[in-house]
Amino acid sequence: MAIDQATVRKVANLARIRVSDEQVANLEGELNQILEFVEQLSEVNTDGVAPLTSAVEMTQPLRADVVNDGGYADQIVKNAPASDDGFFLVPKVIE
Amino acid sequence: MSDLTNLTLSDARQKLRNKDITAVELAEAHIDAMAQTKGLNAYILNTEEKAIKMAKASDAKLAKGEGGILEGIPVGVKDLFCTKDVRTTASSKILGDFTPTYESTVTANMWADGAVLLGKLNCDEFAMGSSNETSFFGAVVNPWQRQGDDAQLVPGGSSGGSASAVAARACIAATATDTGGSIRQPAAFTGTVGLKPTYGRCSRWGTVAFASSLDQAGPITRSVRDAAIMLESMASYDVKDSTSVNVAVPAYEKALTGDIKGLKIGIPKEFQVDGMPAEIQALWEQGIEWLKAAGAEIHQVSLPHTKYALPAYYIVAPAEASSNLARYDGVRYGLRVAGDNIDEQYSNSRAEGFGEEVQRRILIGTYVLSAGYYDAYYKKAQRVRTLIKQDFDKAYAKVDLMLTPTTPTAAFGIGENIGDPLTMYLNDIFTVSVNMAGLPGISIPAGISANGLPLGLQLIGKPFDEETLLRTADVMEQAANFTALPQLMAK
Amino acid sequence: MSLIQGATGEWEIVLGLEIHAQITSKSKLMSGASTEFGAEPNSQVSLVDAAMPGMLPVVNEFCYEQAVLTGLGLNAEINLVSIFDRKNYFYPDLPQGYQISQFTDPIVGKGIVKIELPDGSFHDVGIERLHLEQDAGKSIHDLYPSQSCVDLNRSGVALMEIVSDPDMRTAEHAKLYVSKIRTILRYLGTCDGNMEQGSLRADVNVSVRRPGAELGTRCEIKNMNSIRNIGMAIEYEARRQVDIIEDGGTIAQETRLWDVAKGETRSMRSKEEAHDYRYFPDPDLLPVVLEQSWVDEIKARIPELPDAKHLRLMSQYGLNSYDANILIADPENADYFEIVAKGGDAKLAVNWVTGDLFGMLNKRGFTIETSPIKAEALGELVGLITDKTISNKIAKQVFEFMLETGNAPAKIVEEKGLKQVTDTGAIEKAVDEVIAANPDKVEQVKQKPKMAGWFVGQVMQATGGKANPQAVSDLIKAKLGIE
Ligand SMILES: [Mg+2]
Numbered sequence A: 001m002a003i004d005q006a007t008v009r010k011v012a013n014l015a016r017i018r019v020s021d022e023q024v025a026n027l028e029g030e031l032n033q034i035l036e037f038v039e040q041l042s043e044v045n046t047d048g049v050a051p052l053t054s055a056v057e058m059t060q061p062l063r064a065d066v067v068n069d070g071g072y073a074d075q076i077v078k079n080a081p082a083s084d085d086g087f088f089l090v091p092k093v094i095e
Numbered sequence B: 001m002s003d004l005t006n007l008t009l010s011d012a013r014q015k016l017r018n019k020d021i022t023a024v025e026l027a028e029a030h031i032d033a034m035a036q037t038k039g040l041n042a043y044i045l046n047t048e049e050k051a052i053k054m055a056k057a058s059d060a061k062l063a064k065g066e067g068g069i070l071e072g073i074p075v076g077v078k079d080l081f082c083t084k085d086v087r088t089t090a091s092s093k094i095l096g097d098f099t100p101t102y103e104s105t106v107t108a109n110m111w112a113d114g115a116v117l118l119g120k121l122n123c124d125e126f127a128m129g130s131s132n133e134t135s136f137f138g139a140v141v142n143p144w145q146r147q148g149d150d151a152q153l154v155p156g157g158s159s160g161g162s163a164s165a166v167a168a169r170a171c172i173a174a175t176a177t178d179t180g181g182s183i184r185q186p187a188a189f190t191g192t193v194g195l196k197p198t199y200g201r202c203s204r205w206g207t208v209a210f211a212s213s214l215d216q217a218g219p220i221t222r223s224v225r226d227a228a229i230m231l232e233s234m235a236s237y238d239v240k241d242s243t244s245v246n247v248a249v250p251a252y253e254k255a256l257t258g259d260i261k262g263l264k265i266g267i268p269k270e271f272q273v274d275g276m277p278a279e280i281q282a283l284w285e286q287g288i289e290w291l292k293a294a295g296a297e298i299h300q301v302s303l304p305h306t307k308y309a310l311p312a313y314y315i316v317a318p319a320e321a322s323s324n325l326a327r328y329d330g331v332r333y334g335l336r337v338a339g340d341n342i343d344e345q346y347s348n349s350r351a352e353g354f355g356e357e358v359q360r361r362i363l364i365g366t367y368v369l370s371a372g373y374y375d376a377y378y379k380k381a382q383r384v385r386t387l388i389k390q391d392f393d394k395a396y397a398k399v400d401l402m403l404t405p406t407t408p409t410a411a412f413g414i415g416e417n418i419g420d421p422l423t424m425y426l427n428d429i430f431t432v433s434v435n436m437a438g439l440p441g442i443s444i445p446a447g448i449s450a451n452g453l454p455l456g457l458q459l460i461g462k463p464f465d466e467e468t469l470l471r472t473a474d475v476m477e478q479a480a481n482f483t484a485l486p487q488l489m490a491k
Numbered sequence C: 001m002s003l004i005q006g007a008t009g010e011w012e013i014v015l016g017l018e019i020h021a022q023i024t025s026k027s028k029l030m031s032g033a034s035t036e037f038g039a040e041p042n043s044q045v046s047l048v049d050a051a052m053p054g055m056l057p058v059v060n061e062f063c064y065e066q067a068v069l070t071g072l073g074l075n076a077e078i079n080l081v082s083i084f085d086r087k088n089y090f091y092p093d094l095p096q097g098y099q100i101s102q103f104t105d106p107i108v109g110k111g112i113v114k115i116e117l118p119d120g121s122f123h124d125v126g127i128e129r130l131h132l133e134q135d136a137g138k139s140i141h142d143l144y145p146s147q148s149c150v151d152l153n154r155s156g157v158a159l160m161e162i163v164s165d166p167d168m169r170t171a172e173h174a175k176l177y178v179s180k181i182r183t184i185l186r187y188l189g190t191c192d193g194n195m196e197q198g199s200l201r202a203d204v205n206v207s208v209r210r211p212g213a214e215l216g217t218r219c220e221i222k223n224m225n226s227i228r229n230i231g232m233a234i235e236y237e238a239r240r241q242v243d244i245i246e247d248g249g250t251i252a253q254e255t256r257l258w259d260v261a262k263g264e265t266r267s268m269r270s271k272e273e274a275h276d277y278r279y280f281p282d283p284d285l286l287p288v289v290l291e292q293s294w295v296d297e298i299k300a301r302i303p304e305l306p307d308a309k310h311l312r313l314m315s316q317y318g319l320n321s322y323d324a325n326i327l328i329a330d331p332e333n334a335d336y337f338e339i340v341a342k343g344g345d346a347k348l349a350v351n352w353v354t355g356d357l358f359g360m361l362n363k364r365g366f367t368i369e370t371s372p373i374k375a376e377a378l379g380e381l382v383g384l385i386t387d388k389t390i391s392n393k394i395a396k397q398v399f400e401f402m403l404e405t406g407n408a409p410a411k412i413v414e415e416k417g418l419k420q421v422t423d424t425g426a427i428e429k430a431v432d433e434v435i436a437a438n439p440d441k442v443e444q445v446k447q448k449p450k451m452a453g454w455f456v457g458q459v460m461q462a463t464g465g466k467a468n469p470q471a472v473s474d475l476i477k478a479k480l481g482i483e
């Protein structure tokens, strides 16, 4: 399963990272090198093996439904590149 | 001055309690050391004013015979830990001047115990790297140099700033994080002690995430005892982190009894990799002898899937990272590079804000999760992860601990491996399976390479048995009696 | 089965719905920030909801309970092990760059919902799943000329997404299904069902096919928040698709929006191609494992649901299906009715509740909860009619007085002297007087017995409406010798 340049562009678009033509060419090689390396996993027989998401052998703790956070809009927008009246501002989105 | 910066944490603590020295004197000595070692680029933010303030508060407490287990101890903090009102960047351009309004649980624990913040430490961007060359703030320099060669070496990564600063006496101890070896490998490269606790031991709340299922905070120090003291402070059960485990935090220092008689130590044969340098092999054998001499039993064990830990890691970690780093979009904080529309703004901000290695990993992670590839890559890697963990479970039915080298080589030169991601990834070959299985591991300085660089040995423990791990590391540390000093340390 | 008549023959509509219902919790699904509606921008946002670096989610137990309760109410399987996944995409009101949702292992599996069609027959709609997920924030596009505003107050609010099987065939089915789900949620108290505030909204998947043929390509109409609009959007969209296919075109799978003003659906920017959500288990969270005993405890708390209540209202009170349906539409209606019915005759009670009471509430802008006439008072009034203390007609006057004064009906009847006259002597006297005063009418009534009503009216007037109309009528017929 090798990645071609079109796939590099598609993936870069999904990840929202602008890539130049030159980068696409480089990335094609680098990503394929990494994929080739990880390809060795196909040697491992994993039939009937359950996937492991977390090494913690625990179940999800659940918290009580209590309002104990929020109420600090100033802190929420404090680091924002653009904000006004408590809102974050972004270039206009057309739906 | 150098008397003060050469102190271990435990010695400094004693002198502070005895009022032989003050916290302010100790902080000032380290602030001076930071200035002397500026060339190492270990710190990316100096908080000396804050340090003096905190030290004064510590002195007031110490004067009354009060104070926590880190009272008055000057530390550096990897810039992955969010610190309230102190810029936090993950060594990335994309976070800009992000200044958290909150404090990570790990650092909050340390401040509550009296630690003094000297500054924020450089690291690989978003902790992605094994040489600390991917930082937006530039590479960190290892204070060690090869014999008769003044070429600048890498300190390892991603916690390169932490390791370099501790080795160079620019702080007594430092916080670090380890996702695939990022505490232990730089510790090995800099002649320091690096402890990666069990996954779930230290809270991840407030620490910038790289790969959530693997990330774990831990200390880098100049002695095993110091690592024990630091861990006791850093660790806590935290309801704000669902993967934090509710196990009481023991007084780790008390575990350092010096007695490991009858302890069963496993030697995993699969760590014997092709082309392993003879000096690494010799060091490993030396380690076995030390443990035997201390009364431990040595057993051969097998971890058959060891070889697959690194490839599985390079699927799981980038996959999680690709999602964890989606929040850096220039909307709520950090760098924003304008575009004609919101999608262009995202793409421009992320292209300019993330460095090459981070971009590479985001792209790999995005690819392995994308439609049609998920089962072949991500799910496959997770199944292999199960097998890796089962290997350890089986081995731990027979032994209490395992001993391996920390790294396949000593520190290399800055720029030597930069263009070759795969060679770089191989640095973590001995450390990464520990993260995949969520186990605790520690690297201690154990020897010197032919060209005069420190080499580390790694002990791997059972989940939440950091006590046995530290006790054994302490015994090995005494046997190794590592006294060599780096060339570029503060005077 | 109602088919669309196209130029080339008949077409069948296939509909599947995804309903997003906001859980009535105090705090958000993954954080302790408030869920209250209408606060200042970004004031109900925690560091977690704003996806600040290093922030981590923790699951709200109450939300889990509500999802289980809802699953049980939909006759669905509860999965004792469920997993939170991340759904990855970029959008300014999605701070994490992913939505925490459930993909492979949702909390609730297959279930079934019954809808009653206007002809009284029933139609089953399969439930494919119900999963928990986070709501997104809100983007406001019309405050600034070149910028959109983002408010994250809703970001992280708990939603249940209820996914139906493609089991509906007409717009009517879809409308009945949404209102049935809404009713069930309101009965369970797991969602307030307020569609205007967006607490309940539906994505409608529409496709058309020749009757019985393979499924056609579907379009998804997003974010519908009125049952009426759902009906109109489906009619429009199905017709649009038939026209395209009959003109030789093909349907593009896409997301569409209902334009209320124009009464048409239109394509949202075609994002299907670009979207690849890369679901994977959220590594910040662990599998949720429930005990069967916990589920059983919740099961024991399930209130009587609309289907059961419908049957019981008919059998217990002798109501017809139509009246029973009106009452069960809202659990408050049925509760109100049952209190009223305690006071007297059930048929009278249902007429008063669905007629006079609802009319008054509507006219005066009240709801059943805020009604100025409480159920106990209306029950008392119905009781007075039932035991013939007053006539139905007098009762309407009493009802007005009750509204005016807030007084109890018995007190009003007493004070205003509205008690029905049952003393036959007094009635007989009045009847005799009317007959004596109208000899011409007496002649006519013997030819046309229906005119007896005129005499009854006269007597009622003479007695100020207080005479028992039945007694009056009986007496008049006897005196005039008519049947
Ligand atoms: Mg590393």
Ligand SMILES: [Zn+2]
Residues within 6 Å of the ligand: C020, C133, C161
């Ligand atoms: Zn949804």
